[in-house]
Amino acid sequence: MIEFRSISKRFDDGTLAVDDFSLIMPSRQTTVLVGSSGSGKTTLLRMINRMVDATSGELEIDGENVSTIEPVQLRRRIGYVMQNSGLLPHRRVIDNIATVPRLNGVPKKQAHARALELMDTVGLDRDMAERYPAQLSGGQQQRVGVARGLAVDPNILLMDEPFGAVDPIVRADLQQELLRLQRELDKTVVFVTHDIDEAFLLGDQVVILEKGGRIAQKGTPAEILANPASDFVASFIGAERGKRALSIQTIDGAQVLVDGDGNLAGRLVEAGPA
Numbered sequence: 001m002i003e004f005r006s007i008s009k010r011f012d013d014g015t016l017a018v019d020d021f022s023l024i025m026p027s028r029q030t031t032v033l034v035g036s037s038g039s040g041k042t043t044l045l046r047m048i049n050r051m052v053d054a055t056s057g058e059l060e061i062d063g064e065n066v067s068t069i070e071p072v073q074l075r076r077r078i079g080y081v082m083q084n085s086g087l088l089p090h091r092r093v094i095d096n097i098a099t100v101p102r103l104n105g106v107p108k109k110q111a112h113a114r115a116l117e118l119m120d121t122v123g124l125d126r127d128m129a130e131r132y133p134a135q136l137s138g139g140q141q142q143r144v145g146v147a148r149g150l151a152v153d154p155n156i157l158l159m160d161e162p163f164g165a166v167d168p169i170v171r172a173d174l175q176q177e178l179l180r181l182q183r184e185l186d187k188t189v190v191f192v193t194h195d196i197d198e199a200f201l202l203g204d205q206v207v208i209l210e211k212g213g214r215i216a217q218k219g220t221p222a223e224i225l226a227n228p229a230s231d232f233v234a235s236f237i238g239a240e241r242g243k244r245a246l247s248i249q250t251i252d253g254a255q256v257l258v259d260g261d262g263n264l265a266g267r268l269v270e271a272g273p274a
């Protein structure tokens with residue numbers, strides 16, 4: 001479990017990026033932080049692995065205050081996947097995936113064997129192991145990025161707009177792949193996106209943010225859709241609804257998200273109290 005308690009972050013230039021943020025991110029669930037540009041999503045995500053340090057407040061992972069953990073150690077046990085994959089251009093795919101295990105002292109042969117397994121896990125053909133990132137498509141590069149994030153077998157996987165730069169069809173594919181992975185791997189995933197549809201599709205817990213990391217609403221997709229907490233939330237989800245017209249329907253006793261064409265838009269969400 002990741003717990004933020006009254007966390008604030010003021011950058012050196014005086015910008016208050018996060019103002020008194022408190023939230024629990026339960027273990028083995030996907031928490032999605034969604035909000036417009038500048039709402040503090042990336043800053044919040046980066047505080048978990050101490051790429052950014054909070055100015056005040058406490059952040060704990062399974063009861064351990066992250067400020068007491070050495071940042072490099074912390075980063076070697078938390079997976080991090082970013083937009084544009086962040087791959088090292090002059091290293092082959094297999095070496096990119098094996099980077100952090102190698103830094104952790106895993107022998108090369110073992111790290112490479114594991115990297116090949118991870119290529120299977122994320123749906124990449126092993127033939128691509130010897131290629132360089134520029135020789136892959138955007139979607140394939142993102143898969144390598146996910147494999148690299150998983151390489152240390154972290155309990156926590158941080159994903160910062162990982163599918164933001166690929167076309168909508170590839171994006172839909174990667175989203176489905178992540179849902180499958182999450183069922184298989186059971187990680188605590190923290191996912192940042194601008195896209196409310198993506199948030200509702202992937203999130204067990206969705207947190208809608210306003211400027212300064214202020215929580216406009218948090219809950220399951222079904223809770224938020226059924227009961228937007230404010231005009232801000234209503235318009236935030238409404239802007240996307242024009243495109244998708246998401247709604248909740250009950251099919252065979254389970255609540256599901258359905259788009260305007262009647263297709264399943266989201267995974268099954270647990271039926272809550274009526």
Ligand SMILES: Nc1ncnc2c1ncn2[C@@H]1O[C@H](COP(=O)(O)OP(=O)(O)OP(=O)(O)O)[C@@H](O)[C@H]1O
Pocket residue numbers: 011012013015016017035036037038039040041042043044194
């Ligand atoms: N290193 C920094 N120095 C000063 N201000 C910063 C720094 N990093 C971020 N900020 C500011 O903090 C606020 C929150 O930024 P952050 O990147 O967390 O937002 P975001 O919601 O992730 O935005 P986006 O969706 O555009 O990535 C913004 O006003 C941003 O300009």
